[in-house]
Amino acid sequence: MERLTGRPLHPFLRRGIFFSHRDLHEILALYESGTKFYLYTGRGPSSDALHLGHMIPFLFTQYLQEAFQVPCVIQLTDDEKFLFSKDNNKKLEDYQRLGWENAKDILAVGFDVERTFIFRNTDYIHSMYPNILKIQKAVTYNQAKAIFGFDDSDNIGKHGFPAVQAAPSFSSSFPQLFGSQSNLPCLIPCAIDQDPYFRMTRDVAPKLGYRKPALIHSKFFPALQGENTKMSASVANTAIYVSDTAKQLKTKVNKYAFSGGGATIEEHQKHGGNCDIDISYKYLSFFLQDDQELERIRQDYSSGKMLTGEIKAKLIQLPIK
Amino acid sequence: MERLTGRPLHPFLRRGIFFSHRDLHEILALYESGTKFYLYTGRGPSSDALHLGHMIPFLFTQYLQEAFQVPCVIQLTDDEKFLFSKDNNKKLEDYQRLGWENAKDILAVGFDVERTFIFRNTDYIHSMYPNILKIQKAVTYNQAKAIFGFDDSDNIGKHGFPAVQAAPSFSSSFPQLFGSQSNLPCLIPCAIDQDPYFRMTRDVAPKLGYRKPALIHSKFFPALQGENTKMSASVANTAIYVSDTAKQLKTKVNKYAFSGGGATIEEHQKHGGNCDIDISYKYLSFFLQDDQELERIRQDYSSGKMLTGEIKAKLIQLPIK
Numbered sequence: 001m002e003r004l005t006g007r008p009l010h011p012f013l014r015r016g017i018f019f020s021h022r023d024l025h026e027i028l029a030l031y032e033s034g035t036k037f038y039l040y041t042g043r044g045p046s047s048d049a050l051h052l053g054h055m056i057p058f059l060f061t062q063y064l065q066e067a068f069q070v071p072c073v074i075q076l077t078d079d080e081k082f083l084f085s086k087d088n089n090k091k092l093e094d095y096q097r098l099g100w101e102n103a104k105d106i107l108a109v110g111f112d113v114e115r116t117f118i119f120r121n122t123d124y125i126h127s128m129y130p131n132i133l134k135i136q137k138a139v140t141y142n143q144a145k146a147i148f149g150f151d152d153s154d155n156i157g158k159h160g161f162p163a164v165q166a167a168p169s170f171s172s173s174f175p176q177l178f179g180s181q182s183n184l185p186c187l188i189p190c191a192i193d194q195d196p197y198f199r200m201t202r203d204v205a206p207k208l209g210y211r212k213p214a215l216i217h218s219k220f221f222p223a224l225q226g227e228n229t230k231m232s233a234s235v236a237n238t239a240i241y242v243s244d245t246a247k248q249l250k251t252k253v254n255k256y257a258f259s260g261g262g263a264t265i266e267e268h269q270k271h272g273g274n275c276d277i278d279i280s281y282k283y284l285s286f287f288l289q290d291d292q293e294l295e296r297i298r299q300d301y302s303s304g305k306m307l308t309g310e311i312k313a314k315l316i317q318l319p320i321k
Numbered sequence: 322m323e324r325l326t327g328r329p330l331h332p333f334l335r336r337g338i339f340f341s342h343r344d345l346h347e348i349l350a351l352y353e354s355g356t357k358f359y360l361y362t363g364r365g366p367s368s369d370a371l372h373l374g375h376m377i378p379f380l381f382t383q384y385l386q387e388a389f390q391v392p393c394v395i396q397l398t399d400d401e402k403f404l405f406s407k408d409n410n411k412k413l414e415d416y417q418r419l420g421w422e423n424a425k426d427i428l429a430v431g432f433d434v435e436r437t438f439i440f441r442n443t444d445y446i447h448s449m450y451p452n453i454l455k456i457q458k459a460v461t462y463n464q465a466k467a468i469f470g471f472d473d474s475d476n477i478g479k480h481g482f483p484a485v486q487a488a489p490s491f492s493s494s495f496p497q498l499f500g501s502q503s504n505l506p507c508l509i510p511c512a513i514d515q516d517p518y519f520r521m522t523r524d525v526a527p528k529l530g531y532r533k534p535a536l537i538h539s540k541f542f543p544a545l546q547g548e549n550t551k552m553s554a555s556v557a558n559t560a561i562y563v564s565d566t567a568k569q570l571k572t573k574v575n576k577y578a579f580s581g582g583g584a585t586i587e588e589h590q591k592h593g594g595n596c597d598i599d600i601s602y603k604y605l606s607f608f609l610q611d612d613q614e615l616e617r618i619r620q621d622y623s624s625g626k627m628l629t630g631e632i633k634a635k636l637i638q639l640p641i642k
Contacts, residue, residue: 136404140475141472141477
């Protein structure tokens with residue numbers, strides 16, 4: 001990738017944050033032989049603002065767009081969030097509004113305005129509909145149940161939804177962008193939990209005469225409360241939001257970021273901190289660009305030279321880009 | 322209805338061909354008090370041409386439109402026919418083409434061009450999509466299974482489809498037609514086999530804050546082969562198509578129209594024909610406008626005065642309008 005783009009690898013790649021892929025080598029080989037690809041990523045708009053975990057695929061997709069100079073499509077699944085929400089007070093219109101709000105945060109990452117198409121499904125269903133129908137016809141409910149764990153008390157919209165997320169993997173869903181190039185290669189950067197959708201998409205592709213999309217997956221981004229906890233959009237203190245003020249950020253990190261440091265200063269200086277479980281270190285390992293500084297922090301914190309308050313301060317001061 | 326419109330009842334009403342309804346009196350009461358309704362009917366485009374049975378709801382809807390001077394929307398479910406077809410050689414594009422062809426036959430019935438909106442779902446899904454999602458969210462798979470007999474080996478597009486047929490029952494699916502009048506009363510003339518879709522629609526309506534659509538149902542139209550046989554779009558000789566030539570029509574009626582007449586002329590003249598099972602008489606009872614002539618034919622045929630060849634000739638010469 002460095003050779004093809006003349007750019008250093010993104011820290012997400014150097015550090016294994018994007019840690020697995022499907023057919024990435026094919027996309028690169030095609031690119032080398034002169035066939036451009038397009039990028040596809042997305043978001044389910046469930047909260048007013050995005051948190052740090054949400055930003056990872058977008059930051060990385062923007063990097064890929066800039067490095068390869070390729071088009072990018074971004075799907076906002078307001079329809080999905082409405083169909084899957086258990087909150088009966090929330091209306092479709094609420095998810096449409098969240099999609100609109102989220103689009104601003106996503107574009108702020110620095111996508112190329114000339115090469116990026118961001119859309120809410122409720123605004124763009126029409127052009128995708130033929131592909132959605134073709135995908136739906138190629139997947140039985142038994143298969144979808146095995147992949148997504150649906151059950152019979154689910155509403156009837158959920159069952160067909162995976163086809164809506166699959167459709168942008170095929171360039172013919174974007175006639176206004178790609179014209180007659182109906183089988184352009186597609187690369188999907190996404191969090192690993194989205195892989196089931198795209199395994200289904202890859203199974204279906206040959207039946208429709210389409211190319212399988214390639215994938216590159218990012219690993220799980222932990223909640224402030226620790227490595228094996230999950231961020232929840234409905235519990236504000238489990239995550240750092242892009243809309244948090246400097247003061248909120250400081251409070252959240254100091255109060256909630258799980259520490260791998262010693263229980264007392266004396267103990268910490270004696271045994272050092274545990275970077276494997278320390279959330280401040282973990283977040284820095286995602287977002288601190290400078291490899292040498294990260295390594296220095298790791299050593300100082302592990303040896304006890306850097307205190308818990310100090311590593312938290314590093315995170316609080318970190319610009320995310 | 323005669324009093325409201327100043328027109329004689331359509332033969333379909335006088336003869337009980339439209340034989341049952343849901344809330345029709347409410348539509349008429351609203352109309353009388355100055356609230357106009359709109360008409361909604363449709364077709365699944367599965368064949369190049371429509372047969373006589375298909376024409377019944379359209380002929381009747383056109384009559385209602387003219388009598389009440391109201392708007393009419395006509396849905397062509399190319400998506401449904403694709404999702405439900407077992408013929409894997411037929412593509413989505415084939416059903417789109419059939420939709421286009423069928424639209425011509427339907428409009429030829431004489432709909433008011435200023436007041437009629439006919440659309441294929443693959444062209445018009447966008448404006449209906451918010452209502453489709455809201456309907457889907459209000460119906461569980463268990464409910465849909467009980468109504469439509471789905472099973473788990475069905476493709477995942479089928480389960481959500483009933484919401485696509487339901488959506489035009491709500492005037493907010495047509496913002497370009499009805500603007501801010503988002504809760505106009507709707508009357509759906511349809512064949513009785515479509516009732517399950519609209520029972521579901523009527524169950525869902527109050528949950529969405531919408532008015533239940535009213536319905537008026539036509540009875541089963543038999544195949545040429547006899548009262549309890551079903552017309553099949555794939556077996557050309559079971560039905561008379563609007564595209565049949567005069568020669569094809571003559572051959573079909575003479576060769577295939579099930580006769581209730583006697584086995585020989587002598588027997589026929591002695592015992593008479595049986596109008597209850599005679600397809601020529603049955604078809605005349607749908608389409609012959611003149612009540613007195615129909616009654617004369619019934620008497621003459623029943624008494625044996627009119628021969629089988631003669632009643633068939635009546636049907637062959639009948640203009641359908």
